Amino acid sequence: MTPSARAQAAIEILDQVIASAREDGPPADALVSAYFKTRRYAGSKDRRAVRELVFRAVRHSAEVPVSGRAALLPLAPELFDGAGHGPAAATDEEPRAEEGVVPQWLQPLLSPLVEGGEWAALVERAPVDLRANLSRTSRDEMAAHFAAAPTPVSPWGLRLPPDSAVSADEAFADGLVEVQDEGSQLIALSCDPAEQSLMVDLCAGAGGKALALAAANPAARIVACDTSRARLSKLAPRAERAGATIESRLLDQPREDEGLADLNGLADLVLVDAPCSGSGTWRRNPEGRWRLTPERLDRLEALQERVLDLAAPLVRPGGTLVYAVCSLLTREGRAQADAFLSRHSGFRAEDIPVNVGRSDGVGRLLTPGHDGTDGFFIARFRAT
């Protein structure tokens, strides 16, 4: 493919990415793969180049561009020359996506700790972090195997350059490592897993945090719950690969409490890794900015409140609840933690046992610019 034919392909994919963001459809990665499934003439270099153009355009623009053309034009104007299979020649009047990081409507909602100087880091390409599975290997062994540096804070973490391919490596296939951002590892560490006998991961998804808890304390009973069958079904093969024993439990919305009744008052630790805007993970998922709307944010906030209220009765007296969101929005972090404490007088906030991030109300905020991790809010509550 010529450079301008690649640009035309990127425009077509970007049109789909924009529509999919509006309709909450498949992610950009899936759309790129699907596009090339029916275009066998494109070689691997073409695919890589087109993918790179698509993601550069997504990173470039905070607001949803009006079209794929508008998204790409500011990045590669020289390719809009009307040649061959390329895009039609550009005019001075046609729209161009403006460069930006945080969508206008979200700017007042960001935690004030995330000042303008940090914004660029929110969409920079992220490194690939690994978590060494210490129930099976040591971090040093994996550092040598991958020629990787240790992550700054997590004792389990290793850091590789952006886009490093790991899933074909034998150490990955043997369950010796998982791909996991250091911030996610620090959430598991905030649970103090070695000290707990019964841990409930209430929003376990595909089990990233539950696997980290199991690796840190293989003798503990871990119950991983979620309302999504599709996500939870990914946990069993991952646990098998890691050699971990984790019970998974599919909850029935809106009767989650019935599925949890046998755990009432028994958990040493409940982790609520709540559904959220994902505003802390734009560096891995920059189109997340295009998907979020005020209505979606309202729904997520209500869901966070709901899962926190489902979690509270599970904690035994003296036990711990850890609340985490991969969000930098005050509403989902600090304000949600304050609201929890005002609804549940039987809990008090305490420090997380990991020295990282900055104080944000009763919790801590980790950011790409300050901590080199994805953005997270983490709070820890003790049942009195």
Ligand SMILES: C[S@@+](CC[C@H](N)C(=O)[O-])C[C@H]1O[C@@H](n2cnc3c(N)ncnc32)[C@H](O)[C@@H]1O
């Ligand atoms: C941030 S994700 C969890 C990520 C996961 N802990 C990990 O480490 O990979 C939030 C999860 O909450 C789940 N969820 C949404 N509503 C829920 C509910 N009412 N009860 C339990 N889980 C819920 C979603 O299906 C989603 O998998």
